[in-house]
Amino acid sequence: MDLKSPGFFNSSGIRLIRRKALLIRRKALLIRRKALLIRRKTLFIFLIITISIFVRLLLIVLRQHPGGDEIWAVFLAQSSFKSIWLATLADLHGPFYFLFLHTLDLILPFHLNVFSLRIISLVFGIIASFGMWYLGNLILGKKFALICFILSLFLPAFIFASIFARYYSLLILLSVATIIDFVFFIKRGQIKYLILLIVLSTIGVYTHYYFVLLPVSFMAFLMLSKKYKKMISSGIFSLVSLAILFAPGLYYLITLPKPELIGRHANHILKLPALVTTNIISGETLVLLYLLGNPYVYLPIIIILSLLTIVLLINGLRGIRGELFWLFFSIIFVPSVAIIIFAYSIVPLFALGPLLIFSPALVVVIARGLEFELKKSNILPLAFGLSIFASLILFFYTSQVYAVLRADFRFFINSFDDGDIVLHSHIGSFLIASHYVGREANFEIFDTGSATAQTSAGVGYKKTSVLDLPTQGGRIWYFESPLMTLEQANYVKAGLDKYLTLIYAQSFPKKGNEFKVDYYNVYLYSR
Numbered sequence: 001m002d003l004k005s006p007g008f009f010n011s012s013g014i015r016l017i018r019r020k021a022l023l024i025r026r027k028a029l030l031i032r033r034k035a036l037l038i039r040r041k042t043l044f045i046f047l048i049i050t051i052s053i054f055v056r057l058l059l060i061v062l063r064q065h066p067g068g069d070e071i072w073a074v075f076l077a078q079s080s081f082k083s084i085w086l087a088t089l090a091d092l093h094g095p096f097y098f099l100f101l102h103t104l105d106l107i108l109p110f111h112l113n114v115f116s117l118r119i120i121s122l123v124f125g126i127i128a129s130f131g132m133w134y135l136g137n138l139i140l141g142k143k144f145a146l147i148c149f150i151l152s153l154f155l156p157a158f159i160f161a162s163i164f165a166r167y168y169s170l171l172i173l174l175s176v177a178t179i180i181d182f183v184f185f186i187k188r189g190q191i192k193y194l195i196l197l198i199v200l201s202t203i204g205v206y207t208h209y210y211f212v213l214l215p216v217s218f219m220a221f222l223m224l225s226k227k228y229k230k231m232i233s234s235g236i237f238s239l240v241s242l243a244i245l246f247a248p249g250l251y252y253l254i255t256l257p258k259p260e261l262i263g264r265h266a267n268h269i270l271k272l273p274a275l276v277t278t279n280i281i282s283g284e285t286l287v288l289l290y291l292l293g294n295p296y297v298y299l300p301i302i303i304i305l306s307l308l309t310i311v312l313l314i315n316g317l318r319g320i321r322g323e324l325f326w327l328f329f330s331i332i333f334v335p336s337v338a339i340i341i342f343a344y345s346i347v348p349l350f351a352l353g354p355l356l357i358f359s360p361a362l363v364v365v366i367a368r369g370l371e372f373e374l375k376k377s378n379i380l381p382l383a384f385g386l387s388i389f390a391s392l393i394l395f396f397y398t399s400q401v402y403a404v405l406r407a408d409f410r411f412f413i414n415s416f417d418d419g420d421i422v423l424h425s426h427i428g429s430f431l432i433a434s435h436y437v438g439r440e441a442n443f444e445i446f447d448t449g450s451a452t453a454q455t456s457a458g459v460g461y462k463k464t465s466v467l468d469l470p471t472q473g474g475r476i477w478y479f480e481s482p483l484m485t486l487e488q489a490n491y492v493k494a495g496l497d498k499y500l501t502l503i504y505a506q507s508f509p510k511k512g513n514e515f516k517v518d519y520y521n522v523y524l525y526s527r
Contacts, residue, residue: 087458117165125162283352312369419474466495482518
């Protein structure tokens with residue numbers, strides 16, 4: 001209507017103007033509300049990320065005395081590419097992570113240490129959490145993605161992977177990326193996703209051999225699925241390609257000698273509900289709680305958490321509709337069955353840490369179970385949240401082990417002098433002692449099979465003999481492995497007593513359990 005029109009200022013014209021003004025105000029109000037919600041959501045996400053990083057940094061600082069596995073990674077990162085290849089495949093590890101670390105060590109203006117390796121793990125872990133957010137959004141939308149993201153930030157198992165100087169957070173990141181790529185491949189069928197799947201799977205298998213079970217799970221899904229059965233040929237192609245690309249690693253893995261398995265994560269650990277809770281409260285927590293004893297403190301939490309997790313898994317699988325049900329079902333159950341069969345029929349080894357490879361699928365299903373329960377009641381999600389918080393407290397409790405120097409190394413650290421020589425009968429004591437006093441003073445005096453020649457060369461575990469001791473200056477320290485037989489222990493001590501005088505001895509009685517790790521006996525000799 002024209003402003004000059006005589007009817008413009010009548011009542012109907014005024015009402016029209018008011019309506020338009022009201023609509024404009026409502027739109028402006030909606031825009032402000034949306035902006036406020038976005039700011040609040042951004043602030044919330046920033047807050048939970050900050051808290052999760054703070055918790056990780058706090059644990060990194062708390063765990064000031066590293067374990068042998070972390071020291072092993074640092075020493076190997078400072079070796080050569082060839083030594084890393086041989087040392088890892090002669091042990092029970094893949095070489096990729098350590099080759100990556102060695103590359104960083106060459107590029108960076110400083111040498112890597114335990115702290116820097118932990119920070120690298122933290123970075124991989126946080127990136128993996130954002131990957132979980134993306135995966136959740138890809139599967140079931142934004143609200144569901146946020147649940148996945150929060151779980152990945154605060155599950156103790158994910159926190160452990162982000163603070164431990166090993167490849168666990170990298171494995172989670174590779175797993176998330178591989179699952180995302182596979183979902184894109186089955187939805188779009190493009191060759192680029194198949195090629196990327198082969199690349200990611202190859203890197204994963206060269207990081208840890210358990211990773212091969214992820215593409216195997218994909219193959220199981222294609223066989224179970226009706227909609228995607230036509231892609232079985234692509235699945236076979238990816239597995240064959242993976243086998244060809246891993247052939248060099250497999251050759252060395254099979255042909256190179258292996259260390260003894262005593263004291264490692266053997267089948268005995270299956271007495272714990274490891275398969276259900278490892279990816280929730282971490283394998284390290286399970287092991288250390290078992291070693292520390294006092295099951296009345298932690299067993300109720302583990303039992304409650306296990307039962308809640310099982311309920312959420314069942315509800316979560318029911319809540320994942322269509323063909324994706326079989327995908328997550330396969331990723332959770334195929335590796336579990338395969339690993340148990342492997343552990344009991346081929347090699348008596350059940351490694352808990354690498355089970356984190358399959359944790360992204362577990363988190364997705366648990367998140368779906370939580371979303372399903374929140375629609376009915378808050379009781380089960382609240383109970384699960386409280387049990388997670390309790391298990392996080394348990395994780396801080398077990399991390400205290402690394403806040404205090406081991407009893408068998410206290411006198412040694414306080415009394416070691418420049419020029420002293422340190423002897424070992426196990427690579428474990430060599431790693432810990434070398435961390436504090438340097439590798440130059442540490443030698444292997446007796447081979448108990450704890451390390452292969454390739455691994456020893458990779459970490460600088462040098463041999464010496466009793467006959468060489470008279471020519472070496474300074475006092476002589478000797479760490480006696482609890483895994484030695486009485487005959488072996490007497491043989492070494494007889495040789496030391498022949499040339500040296502014992503001035504200090506600290507013995508630790510064995511615990512009498514084939515799984516529990518004992519302290520090293522410590523002896524100090526002089527001339």
